[in-house]
Amino acid sequence: MKICMIGTGYVGLVSGACFADLGNDVCCVDKDNEKINMLNNKEIPIFEPGLKDIVNKNSESGRLNFTTDINFAVKNSEVIFICVGTPTIKNKASADLKFVFQAAKEISKSINKFKIIVTKSTVPVATGDKIEKIISKRKSKKLFEVVSNPEFLREGEAIRDFRFPDRIVIGSNNKKVIRRLKSLYDPLIKKGAKFFSTNRRGAELIKYASNAFLATKITFINEIANLCEKTGVNIEDVSIGMGLDQRIGSRFLRAGPAYGGSCFPKDTKAITVTADLFKSDLSIIKSVIKSNDKRRTLLTDRVKKILSNKIKNKRIAFLGVTFKPNTDDMRQSTSLLMIPSLNKKGAKIYYYDPTGEKSEFYKLKNVFYCNNINEACKKVDLIIIHTEWEEFKVLDFKKLSINKKFKIFDMRNLYSAELMKKKGFDYYSIGR
Ligand SMILES: NC(=O)c1ccc[n+]([C@@H]2O[C@H](COP(=O)([O-])OP(=O)(O)OC[C@H]3O[C@@H](n4cnc5c(N)ncnc54)[C@H](O)[C@@H]3O)[C@@H](O)[C@H]2O)c1
DSSP: OEEEEEOOSHHHHHHHHHHHHTTOEEEEEOSOHHHHHHHHTTOOSSOOTTHHHHHHHHHHTTSEEEESOHHHHHHTOSEEEEOOOOOBOTTSSSBOOHHHHHHHHHHHHHOOSOEEEEEOSOOOTTHHHHHHHHHHTTSOGGGEEEEEOOOOOOTTSHHHHHHSOSEEEEEOSOHHHHHHHHHHTHHHHHTTOEEEEEOHHHHHHHHHHHHHHHHHHHHHHHHHHHHHHHHTOOHHHHHHHHHTSTTTOSTTOOOOSOOOSSSHHHHHHHHHHHHHHTTOOOHHHHHHHHHHHHHHHHHHHHHHHHTTTOOTTOEEEEEOOSSSTTOOOOTTOTHHHHHHHHHHTTOEEEEEOTTOOOGGGTTOTTEEEOSSHHHHHTTOSEEEEOSOOGGGTTOOHHHHTSSOOOEEEETTOOSOHHHHHHTTOEEEESOO
């Protein structure tokens, strides 16, 4: 099938490359010249394990192309996926749909024969109706169909998630179009992915409801971890004991920092705005958002307590600053609040992240990027394990502590609290 992806970010690039790998002709479009130039020079603008090989293999075979020319890409495609960002509007809670609507306008100019226009971006209920309206201002409704096909891949696991998704959801009332899209996903369905079709608004809401539910699960276990700290119970035991119940399930039941990333924070907010608009109160999700926001401050306060409220001139190492491992995505990471806040109180921060230095901290005085774990932990008072990268799971703390005795705050519970105590480390973790 000839397809095009509008927006070549985490979703557009990964799914475009993977569609090409399934044998389709894919054109990835982006308005960002630099991104497209990089891709045309075999450089990958994002960090996503396994992506480079798939992109290079399919570019070389000619099945995967990159351009800034949306007109060319739309004209030459049967299916057009909209994969642009839908961030939160500044100082508001609702999703900013300007990129989606802009893409729709541009698509409308280039429709020359029947096109299936698929929204992969996460968009509020009824956005498909609005896209349809925008396009029908220029083109007859007979020339296009707007469909919702929400994306569920996770950064860091995106290739695996694309190839082996739990489910593929298509939202449309047009049976012919559903059949056509099902055939695009056929290789994945044959490998076990469940296919589910519903109407367009239904598919749009499935995505938001799923993210809001997962965010709720994380927030729930984080609050139970707070209770564990007060009652002397081990959160790990509670998670295992709960997760063994198949109605609950063990995933997303690991206590840690506040949820972050490019999706949960913005999507939880956006769904409550949609609900308010339709005069329906999503009070659970509203509490989740509040609790998650509070958690960032709560963890910063915990650090202050660990350092007996003497923050000034303390040297603190951060291991990992991204919101989760195997990604370079900093959006809404807990570190974005913790580091500036501790820094403001006079702490010197030394951070190491496997994906490199972060521009978000450039402007902060006394926040230093280090090239490796040893350099970051040299002569520090406290090591904070912020992100769950593999390389932080097997640290030799004895070697790290040659120069100075330090405390450890393991925000991911990577180490056994008992063992660390036995080894004589001043070790703190979450919910234990
Ligand atoms: N990142 C994830 O893990 C993930 C997972 C599932 C769903 N989503 C959803 O997918 C959407 C995209 O997310 P992302 O993380 O890939 O975003 P991103 O910011 O990484 O990429 C979006 C890209 O779209 C481009 N763009 C914007 N307007 C354009 C236009 N008119 N024409 C061409 N290109 C344009 C931008 O330059 C950018 O490169 C969002 O709605 C997000 O909520 C993201």
